[in-house]
Amino acid sequence: MKSTGKDLPRHATASARISPANGLDVLSRNEVTRLRDASQRGLHALLRRCALAVLTQGVETDDARALLDRYPDFDIQVLQQDRGIKLELTHAPAQAFVDGRIIRGVNELLFAVLRDIVYVATQIEAGGFDLDDSSGITHAVFEILRNARVLRPHLDPNLVVCWGGHSIARHEYDYTKKVGYHLGLRGLDICTGCGPGAMKGPMKGAIIGHTKQRRKSNRYIGITEPGIIAAESPNPAVNHLIIMPDIEKRLEAFVRVGHGIIVFPGGVGTAEEILYMLGILLHPDNAGIPFPLIFTGPSESAAYFQQIDKFLRLALGDEAAKRYSIVIDDPPEVARQMLKGIDKVREYRLDSKDAFFFNWALKIQHEFQVPFRPTHENMASLNLHRNQPSHRLAADLRRAFSGIVAGNVKEEGLRAIEQHGLFEIHGEPEIMRALDALLRSFVDQHRMKLPGGSAYKPCYRVVVD
Known part of the structure; x- marks a missing residue:
C-alpha cells in the first residue's frame, strides 16, 4: 500500500562517491561551480531535489516537500577530478545501495539528472534559443532530447x-x-x-x-x-x-x-x-x-x-x-x-519525408508552448467560452487543469493556495457546470488527492459567469 505525507519516518542513509555509468563524465569549472552554488541563482537546490527523487524511486508520495522532510541532511556535491567528475552523496537514502554499492540503474539516472540540468541551464536558459518563438521552442525541445540521446x-x-x-x-x-x-x-x-x-x-x-x-x-x-x-x-x-x-x-x-x-x-x-x-x-x-x-x-x-x-x-x-x-x-x-x-x-x-524519430510536421501553437504560471490572476482570466476556435479553447482548458494540478501537488501552487486562498475559474455557464461535474466525479472516484493522503479539499472554486 502507498504511504504518503509528512508522517513518513526518517529512513536509513548512506554516503558514497560514485562515478558515471554510461552518463555525463566531463564538466567545465563554471558548470561545477554553478552546480555547487546553493544560492537562489545556483543549481544546487535543483540538483538536490531531483537527485533525491531518483534515489527514492519506489517510494510513492504526492508531496513534493515530504521527501526533503524525510531526508533533511541529504546532500549531493559534484567533484571535479583529474579523470573526470564524481558525485559525492551524503546521508543518501540507503535503499539506493546494495551491499554498499549504488544500484547501477540509480547511478545512470543520477547522471541523467546532472546532464539535463547542466544542458538546460547552459544552453536553453542562457539564451541559446528564441523561446518567444514557436519554432525556437520546438528546436529547444529537440536539442534537449538529442543531448539525452533518445532520438534513434x-x-x-x-x-x-x-x-x-x-x-x-x-x-x-x-x-x-x-x-x-x-x-x-x-x-x-x-x-x-x-x-x-x-x-x-x-x-x-x-x-x-x-x-x-x-x-x-x-x-x-x-x-x-x-x-x-x-x-x-x-x-x-x-x-x-x-x-x-x-x-x-x-x-x-x-x-x-x-x-x-x-x-x-x-x-x-x-x-x-x-x-x-x-x-x-x-x-x-x-x-x-x-x-x-x-x-x-x-x-x-x-x-x-x-x-x-x-x-x-x-x-x-x-x-x-x-x-x-x-x-x-x-x-x-x-x-x-x-x-x-x-x-x-x-x-x-x-x-x-518527415523524420521517424521527431515529429517536425505537427504544428504546435505558441499558446501550448508558453509556460503557464498558476497564479490567482492567471487562473481567473482564462477564456473558457466557445466563441473561439476549439483548439484555442482547449489551450485554456488545459491551463485550468494545469493550475489545479499545481494547487494540488506542486510547491509553487501549494504556496499560492496557502497564501491567497482558492483559485477561481470563470467561464461560460454550460462549460462551467460540466467542468464542475467532471471535477466532482474525480473527487467521488478518489482521483483527486492531497499530499499526506488526507481527504481532498479543492484548491479551486468554479464560478459560473
Missing part, C-alpha cells in the same frame, strides 16, 4: 506514449500492465511520465512481452520536469530519463517523440494531457496528420471515460471525438489498434 535515427516508428494517473486503483494498475504486455509482444517501446501508477504499469508489462519475444535494446523512456519529479519519482523500469525545464516542454517532448498515445484513467493531470493533445490535433494545419490516440481502462473505469467523452464533446464539439477512440477492457485490441495507427504514421512520414 534508424528505427521504424514504434514508440507508444502512455498517460494516466500516478495514484490509481489496483485493478486499473493491473490493466495498464496487461496493455503494456500486449504492446511489448508487438515490438513496441514505451514512453511515460516516468512515475508510478499508469506510468509504471505499461513498462512492467512491456518488459515481459519483450522478454518473451527475446527482444533486446528496449526503450522505457521517462520524461519529467523539476516541478513534479519529487511527487512522481522515476520508477525502476525507466532506462532513459529526461528532465525537461517545464510542463509545456515536457508535453511537447511526448508529442514530438511518440508515434501514438494511450491514455489510462487518471485525474486532473490526465485531463490536462488529453486537452493538450486534442488542442493540437484540432488545429486546421494538423487535420491530415495521423496520430493514434486511444483512451482505455478496465470495465470498472468505463464511467470515467464516459464522463471525459461527454465533457470533450460539449466543450470542443464532435470533431474532437473523431481524433480519439475508446476501448474498454480489451488490452489486445488496444495494442492492435495502436499498431495499425503507427503503420499509418510510418506511411505518412515516408510520404512527407
Whole structure:
C-alpha cells in the first residue's frame, strides 16, 4: 500500500562517491561551480531535489516537500577530478545501495539528472534559443532530447506514449500492465511520465512481452520536469530519463517523440494531457496528420471515460471525438489498434519525408508552448467560452487543469493556495457546470488527492459567469 505525507519516518542513509555509468563524465569549472552554488541563482537546490527523487524511486508520495522532510541532511556535491567528475552523496537514502554499492540503474539516472540540468541551464536558459518563438521552442525541445540521446535515427516508428494517473486503483494498475504486455509482444517501446501508477504499469508489462519475444535494446523512456519529479519519482523500469525545464516542454517532448498515445484513467493531470493533445490535433494545419490516440481502462473505469467523452464533446464539439477512440477492457485490441495507427504514421512520414524519430510536421501553437504560471490572476482570466476556435479553447482548458494540478501537488501552487486562498475559474455557464461535474466525479472516484493522503479539499472554486 502507498504511504504518503509528512508522517513518513526518517529512513536509513548512506554516503558514497560514485562515478558515471554510461552518463555525463566531463564538466567545465563554471558548470561545477554553478552546480555547487546553493544560492537562489545556483543549481544546487535543483540538483538536490531531483537527485533525491531518483534515489527514492519506489517510494510513492504526492508531496513534493515530504521527501526533503524525510531526508533533511541529504546532500549531493559534484567533484571535479583529474579523470573526470564524481558525485559525492551524503546521508543518501540507503535503499539506493546494495551491499554498499549504488544500484547501477540509480547511478545512470543520477547522471541523467546532472546532464539535463547542466544542458538546460547552459544552453536553453542562457539564451541559446528564441523561446518567444514557436519554432525556437520546438528546436529547444529537440536539442534537449538529442543531448539525452533518445532520438534513434534508424528505427521504424514504434514508440507508444502512455498517460494516466500516478495514484490509481489496483485493478486499473493491473490493466495498464496487461496493455503494456500486449504492446511489448508487438515490438513496441514505451514512453511515460516516468512515475508510478499508469506510468509504471505499461513498462512492467512491456518488459515481459519483450522478454518473451527475446527482444533486446528496449526503450522505457521517462520524461519529467523539476516541478513534479519529487511527487512522481522515476520508477525502476525507466532506462532513459529526461528532465525537461517545464510542463509545456515536457508535453511537447511526448508529442514530438511518440508515434501514438494511450491514455489510462487518471485525474486532473490526465485531463490536462488529453486537452493538450486534442488542442493540437484540432488545429486546421494538423487535420491530415495521423496520430493514434486511444483512451482505455478496465470495465470498472468505463464511467470515467464516459464522463471525459461527454465533457470533450460539449466543450470542443464532435470533431474532437473523431481524433480519439475508446476501448474498454480489451488490452489486445488496444495494442492492435495502436499498431495499425503507427503503420499509418510510418506511411505518412515516408510520404512527407518527415523524420521517424521527431515529429517536425505537427504544428504546435505558441499558446501550448508558453509556460503557464498558476497564479490567482492567471487562473481567473482564462477564456473558457466557445466563441473561439476549439483548439484555442482547449489551450485554456488545459491551463485550468494545469493550475489545479499545481494547487494540488506542486510547491509553487501549494504556496499560492496557502497564501491567497482558492483559485477561481470563470467561464461560460454550460462549460462551467460540466467542468464542475467532471471535477466532482474525480473527487467521488478518489482521483483527486492531497499530499499526506488526507481527504481532498479543492484548491479551486468554479464560478459560473
